[in-house]
Amino acid sequence: MDFALTQEQEAIRDAIEKICARFGDDYWLKRDREGGFPAELHQALAQAGWLGVAMPEEYGGAGLGITEAAIMMQTISESGAGFSGASAVHMNIFGLNPVVVFGSNDQKKRMLPPLIAGRQRACFAVTEPNTGLNTTRIRTRAELRGDTYYISGQKVWISAAQIAEKVLLLARTTPIEECAKPAQGLSLFYTDFNRKYVEVREIEKMGRKAVD
16 A cells, blocks of 8 residues: 555645744743643634634535544644644544534534634543543433433543533433443533533643643
8 A cells, every 4th residue: 555645645744834833842842831722823723724624615624534634633743742732623623523424504504614713612522530431331411301401420531621612522311221232322412611510620641731
C-alpha cells in the first residue's frame, strides 16, 4: 500500500503548519504552566475554516475526510502544541459526526455551523468514574418526563469541559436489564452545558493543563 500523502494532503499540512507557527514554544509553555484554554489557536483555525475540515460544505465545512482531519491533528500536535493543542479542537473536528450521519436537516443546520465557525465549543461526555471505558455499563440516566429529558449522573475525563458551551452526552434511556443486548438503550444528547445544573471540577494532568 502507498501511504504517501497526496498533493492536496501535503497542502493541508503546510496550511496548518503556517497557522501553528504563530504559537511558539513560549505560548505552549505558558499554557502548560498556568493553564488556560488556547482560545487564540482555536479561533485562528476557525477563521481559516479548518474546524469544519470533515464537515459537509453546505454547513460551512470543507467536505474532506477523516484522513485529512487526522493529518490536521497530527500537524497541530507536532508543532509543539502536543495534546493540549489537539484536544482544544478535536471535539469540533470529530465530535458531531453522529449528527452529520444520522441528524435531521434541522439538526444539522442548527448544530453544525456554530461549531464550525468557532462560535461554540463542545465537549464529549462518555467516560464515567465507576465504569471507565466499559461504555455499555454507564450509569448516567436520561428519564423522559412529558416532552423533556431529565439527566442525572457523573462523567469523568471530559476534555475542555471547563470552557464548553455545548456537550454531546451519552446516557442510558433504557435500563440495561431491560435490553436484549448491552449496547441497546443508549442515547446521545447534544445540549447546552448549563453550569447552573452541572458541577465541573478540574483534574490535574501532566501535559494537558490547558484542557484539564
